[in-house]
Every structure is written in C-alpha cells, then in structure tokens.
Amino acid sequence: MVAIEVERLRKHFDPPKGPVAVADVSFQIEEGEIFSLLGPNGAGKTTTISILSCLLRPDSGEARVGGFSVTKESEKVKALIGVVPQDIALYDDMTGRENLLFWGRMYGMSGPTLSKRVDEVLELIGLGDRQKDRLGKYSGGMKRRVNIGAALLHNPRFLYLDEPTVGIDPQSRRSILDKVKDLNAAGVTILYTTHYMEEAQEISHRIGIMDKGALIALGAQDELVRLVGERTRIDLTLDKDADILVGRWRDLPGVSSISHPEDGRLFLSTDDANTLMPRLFESARAAGARITEISLAEPNLEMVFLHLTGRALRD
Numbered sequence: 001m002v003a004i005e006v007e008r009l010r011k012h013f014d015p016p017k018g019p020v021a022v023a024d025v026s027f028q029i030e031e032g033e034i035f036s037l038l039g040p041n042g043a044g045k046t047t048t049i050s051i052l053s054c055l056l057r058p059d060s061g062e063a064r065v066g067g068f069s070v071t072k073e074s075e076k077v078k079a080l081i082g083v084v085p086q087d088i089a090l091y092d093d094m095t096g097r098e099n100l101l102f103w104g105r106m107y108g109m110s111g112p113t114l115s116k117r118v119d120e121v122l123e124l125i126g127l128g129d130r131q132k133d134r135l136g137k138y139s140g141g142m143k144r145r146v147n148i149g150a151a152l153l154h155n156p157r158f159l160y161l162d163e164p165t166v167g168i169d170p171q172s173r174r175s176i177l178d179k180v181k182d183l184n185a186a187g188v189t190i191l192y193t194t195h196y197m198e199e200a201q202e203i204s205h206r207i208g209i210m211d212k213g214a215l216i217a218l219g220a221q222d223e224l225v226r227l228v229g230e231r232t233r234i235d236l237t238l239d240k241d242a243d244i245l246v247g248r249w250r251d252l253p254g255v256s257s258i259s260h261p262e263d264g265r266l267f268l269s270t271d272d273a274n275t276l277m278p279r280l281f282e283s284a285r286a287a288g289a290r291i292t293e294i295s296l297a298e299p300n301l302e303m304v305f306l307h308l309t310g311r312a313l314r315d
C-alpha cells in the first residue's frame, strides 16, 4: 500500500535567480518502509521534507501522505506525521521532560494522557534518568534523542527524520539508527535523509539519490549498485596523502572512477581488478607511497553517486 506519494514536486526559491531546490521530484513510499533520501549539501532534501510536512508550499506538483493532500488537507497530514527537523528545536533552559510536555501541548495533548505519554517517550529514548536536568546540560546526542522523542509524542504513523545523526558521537548515532529500525519494526513508515552513504545503506529498504534538486536514482541498494555495471570496487589505504596518485590513477586503463572520501583511503571502480592491482602497487611505489590495505568489494552508493554525477558524495 502506498503511504506517501510525491508527484512532480517543484520549488524554486527567489526566482528567477534563486536555486531550484526541488526540480520535478517524484517518488512513492510504501507503508512500512524505511525510505532514505541520500544527497550532498543543498541537494534539496530538507526542502522536500518541508513540503511533505506542510511547512512549505510547492510551486507545482502534489504530494499525498496517507491519502491526504499536503497542500489542501494539511491538518489531516499533520496529525499523521512526526517530524524531526534538521535543526534542534528545543529550549536549553527547560528540562528534558518540560521540553517534551511543551511539544505535546503543541500537538493538542494535555493532562494525564500527555504526562503518561511523556513517560513512555522518555523510556523509549533512554533518557528517563536525565528527565529533570536542564536541556542545556545534555550532550548533542541526547538533545537529538529528545528531538526525536518530541516527534513521537502523538504516535505518528509516519516519521520524517532530517539528518538526525549529524555532529554527534558514534554511540549516539548507533542508538538513533537502532531506534529508527525499532520504530519501523513496530509499524512506523520512515522517511530519512542523510548524506552518509553508510547510514542509507544500513537502514533503508529503498533509497532515492538526490543531487541539485533532482532525484537522480531510486531503488533498493542492490538495484542502485547495478547502475555502476559489472564493476568491482577496490578499497585501498595509503601510508601518506594520496592526492598526486588520485590524479595519476584516474587515467589508468581500466579505472572507471575514483573517489577520495577520507584521509589516505581511496575507492576505485574497475572492470578488470586483476590487471589493475599490480599497476596500483607499482605506481604507488614510484611515487614513494605504500599501499597498507587493499580489498575488493561490490560497488557502494558512493560509487553510484560518482558514476551518476562525476562528483564525490562527500564534500
């Protein structure tokens, strides 16, 4: 059953000179799915979420959430969705509990029903023991969890999370990803945005890759990876900075693409790994560098993005 239906959404900010933040984007999310929008800064992820949250009107196109139009039936849509915004919307001088009570009242909840639900949500986000502390004393990861809790108070059928793991420690990130999977297992349909390929790969049933306002690919991870063709990915690590080698290797025969996501690490895609690998070792030695780790793997979403755009997913 289709839960969220997006049809040719378009949003042009400050025309004619401003950016086309969302350009004719269409996709459908099935009930029970975790659907991720993956894309770099400025891809249009937040703009899409804002339209689906009835916070922003599209210039054209339409979206339906649970069968209701986001432009014509926004009250009905709002009752069905929980939104975890990219920027934390909480008060530092109130306690964690008070912040949740505040948000609950915004959703029209009150009295013992609200109080009981706040207890449940505090339990769910694992902050029951910190509920009486001022939010200002919480870590970034804990604030993120309260932000998520606020979106869950009214038991939404659909949950949108806009880059909920940016700027937090690995442990909090882990706990948020697990929570998202738990909520989904309990029946919540999830729309998740991220620019971390690993997150999209781990949690999503399907992924839409966005770039410059457009949805450039859509599918399950294995379908997306097939776009790269019958290629192998070579992951390697060098003992020193690889910038010179990246330039040289790009032109080697058999190299389809190369990306340089993190210090010393490189991903290459090739249709002939066996011929290419000895050449990489030789060329590294000639440049006075050493390959300290090398492995072969299926192409990943980073490769897919590179294949489709010619650019690396990470800035």
Ligand SMILES: Nc1ncnc2c1ncn2[C@@H]1O[C@H](COP(=O)(O)OP(=O)(O)OP(=O)(O)O)[C@@H](O)[C@H]1O
Pocket: 013, 014, 018, 019, 020, 021, 039, 040, 041, 042, 043, 044, 045, 046, 047, 048, 086, 195
């Ligand atoms: N209120 C606004 N007014 C003008 N331009 C905007 C506004 N909001 C977003 N934009 C522009 O629209 C484009 C898409 O922005 P959006 O925030 O949707 O991207 P994003 O994919 O969420 O990026 P990020 O990963 O950085 O959060 C960008 O060029 C951005 O500068």
Ligand SMILES: [Mg+2]
Pocket: 045, 046, 047, 086, 162, 163
């Ligand atoms: Mg954003």
